[in-house]
Amino acid sequence: MNVNHTLKVLANEPQGAGRYLLVAEAPGLAHAARPGQFVHVRCTAGTVPLLRRPFSFYRLRPAAGAVEIYYQVVGSGTELLSRVPPGTTLSALGPLGRGFPLAPRARHIVLVGRGLGSAPLVALGEAALAQGTAVTAILSARTPSALVGSRPLAALGAAVTTVTDAAGTSDPAQVDELLSAALERPGTAQAFVCGSRRLARLVERSAAARGIPAFVSLEERMGCGLGGCLVCACRVRTPAGETYKRVCKDGPVFPLEEVVLE
Amino acid sequence: MKPDLSVELCGLRLQNPIMPSSGSFGLPGYEEYMDLNVLGALVAKSITLHPRPGNPPPRIAETPAGMLNAVGIQNRGVKWFIENDLPKLRHFSPPLIVSIAGTKVEDFAQAAELLEKEEGIAAYEINVSCPNMEAGGRAFGMSAAATQAVVASVKKHTRRPLFTKLTPNVTDIVEIAQAAVEAGSDGLTLINTLLGMAVDVRRRRPLLANILGGLSGPAIKPVALRCVYQVAQAVKVPIIGVGGIASAADVLEFLLAGASAVQVGTANIVDPYIMPKIIADLEKCLAENGAASVREYIGALRAD
Ligand SMILES: Cc1cc2nc3c(=O)[nH]c(=O)nc-3n(C[C@H](O)[C@H](O)[C@H](O)COP(=O)(O)OP(=O)(O)OC[C@H]3O[C@@H](n4cnc5c(N)ncnc54)[C@H](O)[C@@H]3O)c2cc1C
Ligand SMILES: Cc1cc2nc3c(=O)[nH]c(=O)nc-3n(C[C@H](O)[C@H](O)[C@H](O)COP(=O)(O)O)c2cc1C
Ligand code: FES
Numbered sequence: 001m002n003v004n005h006t007l008k009v010l011a012n013e014p015q016g017a018g019r020y021l022l023v024a025e026a027p028g029l030a031h032a033a034r035p036g037q038f039v040h041v042r043c044t045a046g047t048v049p050l051l052r053r054p055f056s057f058y059r060l061r062p063a064a065g066a067v068e069i070y071y072q073v074v075g076s077g078t079e080l081l082s083r084v085p086p087g088t089t090l091s092a093l094g095p096l097g098r099g100f101p102l103a104p105r106a107r108h109i110v111l112v113g114r115g116l117g118s119a120p121l122v123a124l125g126e127a128a129l130a131q132g133t134a135v136t137a138i139l140s141a142r143t144p145s146a147l148v149g150s151r152p153l154a155a156l157g158a159a160v161t162t163v164t165d166a167a168g169t170s171d172p173a174q175v176d177e178l179l180s181a182a183l184e185r186p187g188t189a190q191a192f193v194c195g196s197r198r199l200a201r202l203v204e205r206s207a208a209a210r211g212i213p214a215f216v217s218l219e220e221r222m223g224c225g226l227g228g229c230l231v232c233a234c235r236v237r238t239p240a241g242e243t244y245k246r247v248c249k250d251g252p253v254f255p256l257e258e259v260v261l262e
Numbered sequence: 263m264k265p266d267l268s269v270e271l272c273g274l275r276l277q278n279p280i281m282p283s284s285g286s287f288g289l290p291g292y293e294e295y296m297d298l299n300v301l302g303a304l305v306a307k308s309i310t311l312h313p314r315p316g317n318p319p320p321r322i323a324e325t326p327a328g329m330l331n332a333v334g335i336q337n338r339g340v341k342w343f344i345e346n347d348l349p350k351l352r353h354f355s356p357p358l359i360v361s362i363a364g365t366k367v368e369d370f371a372q373a374a375e376l377l378e379k380e381e382g383i384a385a386y387e388i389n390v391s392c393p394n395m396e397a398g399g400r401a402f403g404m405s406a407a408a409t410q411a412v413v414a415s416v417k418k419h420t421r422r423p424l425f426t427k428l429t430p431n432v433t434d435i436v437e438i439a440q441a442a443v444e445a446g447s448d449g450l451t452l453i454n455t456l457l458g459m460a461v462d463v464r465r466r467r468p469l470l471a472n473i474l475g476g477l478s479g480p481a482i483k484p485v486a487l488r489c490v491y492q493v494a495q496a497v498k499v500p501i502i503g504v505g506g507i508a509s510a511a512d513v514l515e516f517l518l519a520g521a522s523a524v525q526v527g528t529a530n531i532v533d534p535y536i537m538p539k540i541i542a543d544l545e546k547c548l549a550e551n552g553a554a555s556v557r558e559y560i561g562a563l564r565a566d
Binding site for chain 1: 285286287288289291292294295296307315316317318319320321322323324326327328329331333336479480528530531532533534535
């Protein structure tokens with residue numbers, strides 16, 4: 001499989017608080033990609049910064065041959081990316097990694113995200129709703145303006161609750177209550193969490209207590225993105241003991257019970 | 263007429279001088295993305311006698327035109343390699359070079375002994391130069407005596423060609439190269455990564471969990487080229503050049519400085535499709551310069 005693609009930037013618009021929505025034409029990628037997978041993008045054709053930057057798919061629009069990336073400017077790569085005008089082409093590898101294993105006949109799923117970690121949950125929520133699965137999303141952030149995905153998920157028909165540090169609603173006890181209520185809903189088949197180890201721990205406990213399979217999307221610094229360099233290690237449990245797996249190739253989505261959350 | 267890209271390395275015939283460097287390219291794995299049979303040779307990730315979990319993350323940090331890695335030779339050991347990876351790798355047409363690493367002299371020898379019974383291995387690369395194996399970044403390749411001991415012990419167990427991969431983290435790489443050759447190394451691979459570090463000022467912490475790591479990428483090319491040149495002046499065995507190579511022009515620089523073939527490392531990490539591109543560009547480059555063979559360039563640097 002050739003994973004070499006060109007992203008033709010159609011739009012790259014600021015969304016406030018240093019965040020941008022990049023819409024790019026890449027028909028092959030848009031068709032092949034699944035929620036939870038990612039693209040590995042070169043932010044410059046030069047050698048500084050040298051490495052690619054991984055971004056999950058925020059939305060997939062195969063009919064339009066387009067993919068959407070929602071990103072936050074944090075350093076040199078995303079800073080360069082934010083200044084890319086429409087019409088520019090970017091080198092991208094993708095779709096990479098294993099996405100969310102959405103059960104085809106799930107009646108209801110629960111999504112839990114914090115900050116930018118909520119970005120891939122939008123693509124997942126969209127896919128779930130499209131197949132007739134009901135979606136409850138609990139989205140967390142430091143401030144209301146740092147919430148990601150709440151508006152699009154609500155517009156698509158998900159039941160969305162937002163919590164923030166600013167409003168004092170994001171502490172574990174309160175989130176656990178919301179989470180329990182969501183997981184108790186009849187027909188809840190799966191839970192998905194990204195963007196926070198603390199939330200992942202909550203979901204792990206709460207889902208396990210109810211026998212609901214739960215999955216986490218992890219982030220780690222990457223080199224190749226293809227499983228070849230072994231730099232993106234994360235700790236996992238196996239029957240033979242603890243070991244490292246590759247976030248790029250074995251993940252980024254893992255069964256929650258498998259990962260060692262430090 | 264098409265220029266001839268083939269080269270010979272200690273009896274191995276390579277259809278072109280381009281191969282991946284150990285650890286920078288998934289072998290096995292990348293056959294999923296591309297045709298590996300276009301490469302000059304295949305070089306596997308270093309394996310050790312016993313499995314090694316590797317270092318904790320973060321294992322990578324970016325530097326200007328380069329990167330630091332501290333993977334720590336994560337691998338499942340030589341037995342696992344023989345049972346799982348080798349059956350997949352031996353079916354490709356380019357010669358397979360197996361890289362062996364270790365923390366004790368006997369470990370290298372025992373790994374070689376186990377591999378020697380297996381078919382489909384064209385040569386070994388002895389990695390005495392990884393800065394991520396021991397605390398403080400020390401490696402066998404930092405001492406002529408230790409390098410000699412490792413090479414001699416492996417040599418006893420093999421009839422296959424032996425390339426010793428050297429570290430630039432020494433006062434005089436020529437001295438180490440000579441020690442490896444005296445101990446029976448049929449060729450040399452130059453260079454492994456430069457010991458380095460990076461600091462996160464905001465958190466007042468090192469960026470790598472291991473604190474120290476190995477610097478690679480375009481930033482190290484001048485150092486690698488210098489090492490190849492210095493060693494080529496002093497020894498007669500073939501040299502595989504490695505360090506920052508990312509284009510056909512880079513390849514020709516290394517050949518002129520005295521390398522007979524080259525490895526591509528970090529450039530694969532940035533662009534997994536770069537080696538086929540370099541091979542195509544190399545052919546074009548030679549044709550444009552009226553060269554009949556890539557061999558014309560080997561050691562042909564004019565210093566006058
Ligand atoms: C699978 C995956 C999906 C991601 N999806 C998104 C997304 O949808 N939207 C978004 O805004 N961000 C996402 N990230 C994080 C994003 O990759 C980093 O914010 C980005 O690489 C930072 O690059 P920089 O040059 O601006 O930062 P710098 O700090 O200058 O980067 C230096 C190095 O650190 C790495 N790095 C820095 N922060 C992270 C991080 N959080 N995770 C992994 N590597 C990092 C960079 O890639 C680079 O190699 C994702 C990360 C992963 C692993
Ligand atoms: C992620 C990574 C892993 C590496 N692993 C190994 C290894 O297992 N064995 C080895 O001999 N060299 C290893 N190296 C060193 C490379 O093979 C090469 O010598 C070095 O990176 C310089 O070449 P470059 O600048 O083209 O990358 C590794 C390098 C990187 C970047
Ligand atoms: S980034 Fe290279 S193995 Fe994951």
